[in-house]
Amino acid sequence: MLHVERLTRRFPNGVVALDGIDLSVGEGEIVSVLGTSGCGKSTLLRLLMGLDAPSAGRVTVDGVPVTGPVPSVGVIFQEPRLMPWLSVADNVRFGIAKLDRTEREARLAEALELVGLTEFADAYPRELSGGMAQRVAIARALVRRPSILLLDEPFSALDNFTRIALQDHLLRIWAAQRITMVFVTHDIEEALTLGDRVIVMRGSPGRIHREILPGPRPRLRNTLAFHTLKDEVATALNLFEDAGGI
Amino acid sequence: MSVSLTLAGRKEAAAPPRRARRRLPKGWIAPLVILVAWEILARAGVFKPNLMPGPTDVGGELLYLFERGRLFDHMGMTLWRVGGGFLAGVAAATLFGALTGYSRTTRELLDPTIQALKAVPSLAWVPLFILWFGIFEASKVALIAVGVFFPVYLSLMSGIQDVDRKLVEVGEVLGLGRFEIVWRILVPATLPSYLVGLRAGLALGWMFVIAAELMGASKGLGFLMFDGQMTGRPAQIIAALILFAVLGKLTDAALTLAARPLLAWQDSFGTMTERADAAR
Ligand SMILES: Nc1ncnc2c1ncn2[C@@H]1O[C@H](COP(=O)(O)OP(=O)(O)OP(=O)(O)O)[C@@H](O)[C@H]1O
Ligand SMILES: [Mg+2]
Numbered sequence: 001m002l003h004v005e006r007l008t009r010r011f012p013n014g015v016v017a018l019d020g021i022d023l024s025v026g027e028g029e030i031v032s033v034l035g036t037s038g039c040g041k042s043t044l045l046r047l048l049m050g051l052d053a054p055s056a057g058r059v060t061v062d063g064v065p066v067t068g069p070v071p072s073v074g075v076i077f078q079e080p081r082l083m084p085w086l087s088v089a090d091n092v093r094f095g096i097a098k099l100d101r102t103e104r105e106a107r108l109a110e111a112l113e114l115v116g117l118t119e120f121a122d123a124y125p126r127e128l129s130g131g132m133a134q135r136v137a138i139a140r141a142l143v144r145r146p147s148i149l150l151l152d153e154p155f156s157a158l159d160n161f162t163r164i165a166l167q168d169h170l171l172r173i174w175a176a177q178r179i180t181m182v183f184v185t186h187d188i189e190e191a192l193t194l195g196d197r198v199i200v201m202r203g204s205p206g207r208i209h210r211e212i213l214p215g216p217r218p219r220l221r222n223t224l225a226f227h228t229l230k231d232e233v234a235t236a237l238n239l240f241e242d243a244g245g246i
Numbered sequence: 247m248s249v250s251l252t253l254a255g256r257k258e259a260a261a262p263p264r265r266a267r268r269r270l271p272k273g274w275i276a277p278l279v280i281l282v283a284w285e286i287l288a289r290a291g292v293f294k295p296n297l298m299p300g301p302t303d304v305g306g307e308l309l310y311l312f313e314r315g316r317l318f319d320h321m322g323m324t325l326w327r328v329g330g331g332f333l334a335g336v337a338a339a340t341l342f343g344a345l346t347g348y349s350r351t352t353r354e355l356l357d358p359t360i361q362a363l364k365a366v367p368s369l370a371w372v373p374l375f376i377l378w379f380g381i382f383e384a385s386k387v388a389l390i391a392v393g394v395f396f397p398v399y400l401s402l403m404s405g406i407q408d409v410d411r412k413l414v415e416v417g418e419v420l421g422l423g424r425f426e427i428v429w430r431i432l433v434p435a436t437l438p439s440y441l442v443g444l445r446a447g448l449a450l451g452w453m454f455v456i457a458a459e460l461m462g463a464s465k466g467l468g469f470l471m472f473d474g475q476m477t478g479r480p481a482q483i484i485a486a487l488i489l490f491a492v493l494g495k496l497t498d499a500a501l502t503l504a505a506r507p508l509l510a511w512q513d514s515f516g517t518m519t520e521r522a523d524a525a526r
Contacts, residue, residue: 081412
C-alpha cells in the first residue's frame with residue numbers, strides 16, 4: 001500500500017533529518033511513528049504527503065512513486081489549518097469542490113455527523129474550541145474518502161480529555177472504514193493505543209530504531225501489560241539514560 | 247457581601263447600553279465643542295474677521311455657493327479627479343502588487359525599481375506630468391494615481407507574501423491547482439491587508455488632488471481654496487477645507503462599508519473592539 005525505500009532527506013544546511021528509512025504500511029494498518037522532538041518525524045511525513053522531495057530513496061503509494069500530493073492520501077496536521085474566512089461546512093467542502101452538488105452535500109453531512117459537528121456547520125473557525133477545530137480538520141480529510149490518512153501529531157495541542165476522546169473517535173472511524181493510517185506522535189500512550197505497530201525513531205540522523213507490536217485491541221491503559229509496553233518503549237527511546245537514571 | 251457586589255456589578259453593566267443609544271456618538275463631541283468655542287471667540291472679536299471668520303460665516307459661504315449652483319460643481323469635479331486617479335492607481339498597483347507578491351522572479355525583477363520610484367517625492371512628478379499630459383485633467387489624474395499606487399502596491403505585495411504557508415499547503419494536499427490556490431486561498435487571505443492599502447491610497451488620493459488643483463484649475467475644491475486665498479476670503483477657504491473633510495470621510499466610510507461583508511470572518515484585535523462597540 002505505502003512503501004518507503006531507503007528514504008533520506010538532507011537539508012541544505014547539512015542536517016540529515018532522515019537517513020535510509022525503510023517502511024511498509026499494509027492496507028488497513030495503523031502505524032504509529034514515535035520519537036523525541038527533532039528526530040525527523042515531520043520530515044518523514046512531509047515526504048509521504050508529497051510536500052517535500054527526498055534527497056535519496058523513494059516513496060510509493062500502490063506502487064506509484066510519490067512526486068506531489070496524492071488524491072487518495074488524506075492529511076491531518078498538528079494545527080487545524082482551517083480557512084478562517086470559511087464556515088465549518090465550507091471548510092469541509094474545500095477539498096471536494098469538483099464533486100457534483102448532491103454527492104458533495106451528502107458527503108458533507110456524513111462527515112460532519114461523523115465528527116459530531118452537524119450543528120456547527122455554519123459556525124466560523126474563530127467560534128470553535130481547539131478540539132472542535134481539529135475535528136473539522138478530520139472531517140475535511142475524511143470527506144475525500146482517502147484510502148491512506150497521514151497524521152502529524154494531530155492531537156498534541158489538545159488537553160488530555162479531548163485527546164483521549166479524539167483517539168477513540170479516530171479508532172471508531174478506523175473500525176468502520178479501515179483506512180490505512182500513519183500516525184506521528186511523541187506521546188507513548190497515544191502511540192500504543194492507536195498503532196498496530198509502533199515505529200520508534202531516534203534522531204540526528206533520523207533513523208528507525210525499533211519496532212514494537214502492542215498486541216490485540218482494545219488496549220486498556222490501566223493494565224499491567226500496557227505499563228510493561230510503555231516501559232519497553234521508553235527504553236527504546238533512550239529516555240531513562242537521558243534522565244540520568246532517576 | 248460577594249452577592250451584593252455581583253448584583254451591583256450587573257446593574258452597572260446593564261445600565262449603560264440604554265443610555266448610550268440616546269447619547270451622541272462619541273466622535274461628534276470634540277467637533278461640536280470646537281465649533282461652539284470657535285463661534286464664541288469669533289463673535290467676541292478675539293479672531294480678526296478678515297483672517298478667521300466664525301462658523302456661521304463659513305456656513306453662509308457654503309450656502310452662497312450652494313445657491314449659485316457652484317457647490318456641487320466644485321465637489322463633483324474634485325470627486326471625479328480623485329475617483330479617476332484612484333481607479334487608475336489601484337488598477338496598476340493591483341497588477342504589479344499581485345505579480346511581485348506571487349512570483350519571486352517578478353519581485354526580484356520589478357520591486358527594486360518600484361521601490362526606487364517610490365523614493366521620488368510624488369509631487370516632484372508634477373513638472374513632468376504637465377509636460378507629458380498638459381495642464382488639464384490628464385496630468386491631475388496621473389498625479390493622483392501615483393499617490394494612490396504605492397500604498398496599495400506595498401500592502402498587496404506584502405499581504406500576499408505574508409499569507410500563511412500552512413494554508414497554502416492545505417490547498418496543495420487537497421489537490422488544488424495553482425489557479426485555485428490563488429483564487430481560493432491567496433485572494434481571500436490577502437483581502438484584509440489589501441483593504442488597508444486601499445484606504446491609505448484613498449487618503450493619499452485626497453491629499454494629491456489638492457496639490458493637483460492648486461497647481462492650476464478652474465474648478466474643484468482646491469481651486470476654491472486657491473481662489474479664496476487670492477481674493478482674500480478665508481470663509482471660502484475654510485468652507486472648502488470642511489468639504490474636503492466631509493468627502494474624504496464619506497468615501498473612506500463607503501470603502502470600508504463595501505468591504506465589510508468580505509472581511510466579517512476576521513478575528514483580530516480590531517474586530518474585537520468593533521464588536522465591543524456594536525454590543526454597546
Ligand atoms: N526546512 C528545514 N531546513 C533545515 N532543517 C530542517 C528543516 N526542517 C526540519 N529540519 C531539521 O530536521 C530535523 C528533524 O525535524 P522534524 O521537524 O522532522 O522533527 P520532528 O521529529 O517532527 O520533531 P517534533 O516532534 O518537535 O515535531 C531537525 O533537526 C530540524 O532542525
Ligand atoms: Mg514535527
